[in-house]
Amino acid sequence: MSVFDELLANNQSYAQSFNYGDLPAPPRRHIAIVTCMDARIDPISALGLDLGDAHVIRNAGGRITEDVIRSLVISQQLLGTREVAIIQHTKCGMLSFTNEQLRDKIKQDLNVDASGLDFLPFTSHEESLREDIRKLLGSGLLAKDTIITPAIYDVETGRIHKVEI
Numbered sequence: 001m002s003v004f005d006e007l008l009a010n011n012q013s014y015a016q017s018f019n020y021g022d023l024p025a026p027p028r029r030h031i032a033i034v035t036c037m038d039a040r041i042d043p044i045s046a047l048g049l050d051l052g053d054a055h056v057i058r059n060a061g062g063r064i065t066e067d068v069i070r071s072l073v074i075s076q077q078l079l080g081t082r083e084v085a086i087i088q089h090t091k092c093g094m095l096s097f098t099n100e101q102l103r104d105k106i107k108q109d110l111n112v113d114a115s116g117l118d119f120l121p122f123t124s125h126e127e128s129l130r131e132d133i134r135k136l137l138g139s140g141l142l143a144k145d146t147i148i149t150p151a152i153y154d155v156e157t158g159r160i161h162k163v164e165i
């Protein structure tokens, strides 16, 4: 039995009291949140959101990638969001390795050359947030009136604060 099989059992009870079946797809708060996949972050609870309120786009580090831009364009053009929050967090795993280290590990473990892959690790929240916002604006694919807010979530306190960059 896989972990997912156990989770499916949990889902049975979730579905029993589920009463959000009529929610429209466009997020009610018109916001898309980009954040890290870190298991210690629950963006919905941490921001007082409810089901149907926001898009949450997650990846390792909460970095702006081509695929995040793809999702944001769909979020804005087809589902009406106009605000983007990019939330990194303290003690992020992305602060703990370099591309070279991970490529070496992949070579050792899988015997695959991953030299063409940028895993987007970083050493500074401010720098990487600045770089990501530059990438986002540089794409030219966001609505002109988009509000973009960089922020950091503290995994030890649960607090989120805006970052001036």
Ligand SMILES: [Zn+2]
Binding pocket: 036, 037, 038, 060, 061, 062, 089, 091, 092, 093, 094
């Ligand atoms: Zn992280």
